[in-house]
Amino acid sequence: MERPTPTLDYRKKNKKRGGTSLWQDAFRRFIRNKYAILGLVILTFMVLFAFIGPYFSPHQDVPDVTKANQPPSNEHWLGTDNLGRDVLLRLMLAGRISLTIGIAATLILLLIGVTLGSISGYYGGWLDVIIMRIADIIYAMPGLPILIVMGAIMSDLKIPPAHRIYYVMFILGIISWVGVARLVRSQILSLKEQEFMLATEVLGLKDSKKIIKHLFPNVLPTVIVAGTLGVASSIISESTLSFLGLGVVPPTPSWGYMLSAANNMIDFAKRPWLWIPPGVAIMLTVVAINFIGDALRDAFDPRQKI
Amino acid sequence: MAKNLVEFRNLKTFFYTEEGVVKAVNDVSFSIREGETVCVVGESGCGKSVTALSLMRLIQSPPGKIVGGEIIFDGRDILKLSDAEMRRIRGNEIGMIFQEPMTSLNPVLTIGEQIMEPLMVHKLMTKKEAWNKAIELIKQVGIPRAEQIMTSYPHELSGGMRQRIMIAIALSCDPKLLIADEPTTALDVTIQAQILDLLRKIKQERNMALMLITHDLGIVAEIADYVVVMYAGKVIEEAPVRELFKNSKHPYTRGLLKAKPIIGQRQERLYTIPGQVPNPIGLGDYCYFSDRCEYAMDICHQKIPQLISDENGHKVACWLYEGEWKK
Numbered sequence: 001m002e003r004p005t006p007t008l009d010y011r012k013k014n015k016k017r018g019g020t021s022l023w024q025d026a027f028r029r030f031i032r033n034k035y036a037i038l039g040l041v042i043l044t045f046m047v048l049f050a051f052i053g054p055y056f057s058p059h060q061d062v063p064d065v066t067k068a069n070q071p072p073s074n075e076h077w078l079g080t081d082n083l084g085r086d087v088l089l090r091l092m093l094a095g096r097i098s099l100t101i102g103i104a105a106t107l108i109l110l111l112i113g114v115t116l117g118s119i120s121g122y123y124g125g126w127l128d129v130i131i132m133r134i135a136d137i138i139y140a141m142p143g144l145p146i147l148i149v150m151g152a153i154m155s156d157l158k159i160p161p162a163h164r165i166y167y168v169m170f171i172l173g174i175i176s177w178v179g180v181a182r183l184v185r186s187q188i189l190s191l192k193e194q195e196f197m198l199a200t201e202v203l204g205l206k207d208s209k210k211i212i213k214h215l216f217p218n219v220l221p222t223v224i225v226a227g228t229l230g231v232a233s234s235i236i237s238e239s240t241l242s243f244l245g246l247g248v249v250p251p252t253p254s255w256g257y258m259l260s261a262a263n264n265m266i267d268f269a270k271r272p273w274l275w276i277p278p279g280v281a282i283m284l285t286v287v288a289i290n291f292i293g294d295a296l297r298d299a300f301d302p303r304q305k306i
Numbered sequence: 307m308a309k310n311l312v313e314f315r316n317l318k319t320f321f322y323t324e325e326g327v328v329k330a331v332n333d334v335s336f337s338i339r340e341g342e343t344v345c346v347v348g349e350s351g352c353g354k355s356v357t358a359l360s361l362m363r364l365i366q367s368p369p370g371k372i373v374g375g376e377i378i379f380d381g382r383d384i385l386k387l388s389d390a391e392m393r394r395i396r397g398n399e400i401g402m403i404f405q406e407p408m409t410s411l412n413p414v415l416t417i418g419e420q421i422m423e424p425l426m427v428h429k430l431m432t433k434k435e436a437w438n439k440a441i442e443l444i445k446q447v448g449i450p451r452a453e454q455i456m457t458s459y460p461h462e463l464s465g466g467m468r469q470r471i472m473i474a475i476a477l478s479c480d481p482k483l484l485i486a487d488e489p490t491t492a493l494d495v496t497i498q499a500q501i502l503d504l505l506r507k508i509k510q511e512r513n514m515a516l517m518l519i520t521h522d523l524g525i526v527a528e529i530a531d532y533v534v535v536m537y538a539g540k541v542i543e544e545a546p547v548r549e550l551f552k553n554s555k556h557p558y559t560r561g562l563l564k565a566k567p568i569i570g571q572r573q574e575r576l577y578t579i580p581g582q583v584p585n586p587i588g589l590g591d592y593c594y595f596s597d598r599c600e601y602a603m604d605i606c607h608q609k610i611p612q613l614i615s616d617e618n619g620h621k622v623a624c625w626l627y628e629g630e631w632k633k
Binding site: 202 | 395409
């Protein structure tokens with residue numbers, strides 16, 4: 001048997017990786033991960049399903065009590081709800097709301113959490129004390145009362161139902177940045193004592209550059225994991241809000257709302273087409289995002305060789 | 307004679323800890339001339355690194371503080387510069403490399419990004435120019451396949467290669483002074499020799515001054531032009547390297563030289579200086595070495611000896627030579 005020449009093989013392997021930066025290398029590692037691709041495919045499908053799907057539906061999202069509670073049929077693939085609306089169409093419309101809220105709330109919470117956590121950990125001193133005490137206060141207050149108070153304020157201010165969704169995103173982001181900020185802060189605290197940070201000091205770099213270019217890529221894996229968990233919990237929190245009548249207002253559907261609308265024994269036992277589809281939709285989305293998150297975390301760790 | 311590039315004048319860097327004030331650098335004065343290699347020698351904890359960090363103004367405050375003195379670098383008093391001016395000096399006019407090449411590079415950035423960064427910040431190069439310059443630098447520090455190294459991550463390189471990369475980064479902006487804080491301590495002996503050769507070669511090519519901090523007298527003999535010996539935060543002896551090795555004066559320096567193995571001589575045990583470095587907190591006004599010194603006299607326990615120079619420029623702070631000099 002002919003044995004391959006190791007040196008040639010080595011060169012060939014290395015020739016492929018011509019990337020110059022962390023981001024390019026991370027992208028290369030990301031697309032080679034099959035779970036990442038699976039996650040992306042599912043998520044893309046969910047997005048298309050929610051945003052483009054409704055245009056292909058023959059039905060209108062209006063009540064028609066004559067057709068209430070029909071099981072899945074050729075006309076209504078996923079049946080109808082208690083007001084005779086097509087479940088499939090509502091599932092698609094609900095996806096718009098849930099996906100938007102889940103992703104936007106997570107982006108907001110990451111933005112606030114990472115910024116404040118980095119500043120707090122890097123500069124320390126009184127800045128750290130102030131930020132962390134605010135975080136403690138928010139952390140100490142149970143989430144539900146805050147949500148109820150905010151919901152009441154929104155109702156009092158007569159915010160139009162169509163705009164409520166934006167406020168819901170903000171509220172969810174604002175009450176949940178604390179965990180991320182703490183995570184990031186503790187990571188930065190230990191990272192900034194590393195010798196390579198002293199080395200950046202020696203190079204005469206600015207603080208902003210040190211934080212963004214040298215510290216941030218090191219905390220990225222943690223942030224990504226926190227973010228993927230955040231999407232899932234935001235979708236769930238939104239359903240809590242909607243259930244309490246504080247989030248999006250009926251008739252606007254969201255997955256969480258559709259789930260909680262089927263909360264009586266009859267629906268649960270006799271009409272599974274009401275609650276299985278939104279449940280499956282939430283599950284698929286969350287799993288897909290977790291796959292993507294895991295793959296991203298691995299992709300940003302250069303020690304992983306793919 | 308070349309002019310002074312760096313001049314430490316009565317530098318005092320203290321650390322205010324809970325137990326008391328640690329005078330890590332206490333009234334230290336010496337100078338580094340352009341293109342000269344100055345070795346700062348001494349045991350652990352004698353203030354070598356703190357002296358270097360004071361020059362970079364990287365003393366963590368609190369607990370550390372530069373309480374007095376001046377550091378003149380190229381005509382400017384470093385201690386009076388603003389933070390922005392200081393950033394322009396760091397990495398641009400003074401480069402620094404550390405003991406631990408394993409941890410001195412950021413694990414998630416490629417070698418290329420890390421070499422290009424100071425070039426783009428200080429020399430305002432475009433990405434392309436910086437890339438070409440970086441490749442040139444990698445070749446200069448003796449690493450083959452520069453293009454491939456540029457896209458590698460630190461964990462893919464060996465310790466010796468990483469230290470070469472650190473040197474390349476420190477050299478990127480053509481500094482006038484390179485501070486090397488025990489650059490070879492973490493490396494094995496053959497790599498040590500290569501790194502020293504590299505430092506010497508680069509220094510000669512660029513006529514750059516080198517401040518080398520070490521406790522290895524072998525390295526001193528090999529590379530230094532001038533030696534500064536520190537003990538408990540003070541300079542106790544300084545002299546050109548030949549003079550120091552041939553004609554050391556301070557009992558501590560002699561002890562250090564005696565503690566070195568000599569090739570071709572069999573010894574049962576190497577010499578050790580008796581006792582330990584004194585606790586740096588709350589030292590009184592006496593020669594700090596007096597407790598360990600076999601020549602100690604009464605006056606040694608009572609007054610601090612001053613650093614005085616003989617006619618050859620060999621400076622020593624020891625009461626043994628005080629009388630001799632006065633005659």
